[in-house]
Amino acid sequence: MGKTPPKFDPRMTPARPDLAAAWLKGEVEAARFVEGEKRILLGPFAALTRIPDASAPLDSMILYGEPFEVYEDKSGWVWGRSGVDGYVGYAPSAGFLPAAEVPEPTHKVIAATTHLYPEPKAKCYPLGALPRLARVAPTGRVENAFAEMADGLWIPQVHLAALDAWEPDYVLSAYGFLGAPYLWGGRTAAGVDCSGLAQMALAMAGMDAPRDSDLQEAALGRPLESGEKLRRGDLVFWPGHVGILTSPRGLIHANGHHMAVAAEPLRDAVDRIGAPRSYRRLPLRRRLTQD
Incomplete structure (x- = not known):
């Protein structure tokens, strides 16, 4: 198979000799073209690498709630393209769910890190943490200044802002x-x-x-x-x-x-x-x- 034309940056182009995104048909050479499946990461973050190997150097990250267009799911790895910045790579498949199964996020984390609590109480031992700009779907229920998430866990309400609320500087x-x-x-x-x-x-x-x-x-x-x-x-x-x-x-x-x-x-x-x-x-x- 021929190489991807130079005008296509491989970091941003979901194309391999054996597989490419359907929207690239006629633009690149590949043995097979497939439609991508939109998935959402429900994990704090996923490492994005150039090859499907846990020891490979980190190229980027997919954060909780971010979309990822998947073109291949094989042997515990998904290969696809970030829906945030278009970056292409492999990520461990665990935590990537079909977008149709995930509530649409309405808020984002604005703290450097926020913890996920099993109950709306600050003295509870947290069950996990999410990074800044993680995308979440609160249910609208608030107790003790904690917001309930779709999965039943709780986040301090002060750590959240609407997706369209921007910092001015x-x-x-x-x-x-x-x-x-x-x-x-x-x-x-x-x-x-x-x-x-x-x-x-x-x-x-x-x-x-x-x-x-x-x-x-x-x-x-x-x-x-x-x-x-x-x-x-x-x-x-x-x-x-x-x-x-x-x-x-x-x-x-x-x-x-x-x-x-x-x-x-x-x-x-x-x-x-x-x-x-x-x-x-x-x-x-x-x-x-x-x-």
């Missing part, structure tokens, strides 16, 4: 991850990488962003003109790395030097990493309309 959202450990492919406060931090901070402000830094550089905002002054909220790109300016001279980013999300002077990062490849400007406000 993605720089402050990025600060919500400050100190989180660095994790290649991570998208949670328990572990996040540079592009994951940018993606999640922007998502909290209602802005969609691709998964990887090179894709973000190509798709987000506009390039700064020569001589244009830096300002808070600009994105700074190095080869394989991205950070968010907290001021014309300050930067917040998840990085391997600190092995954490750290805020530091931009000059320190430039001296350590080298000259940035580009700067891009985004609006410092949430998106008012959804595309």
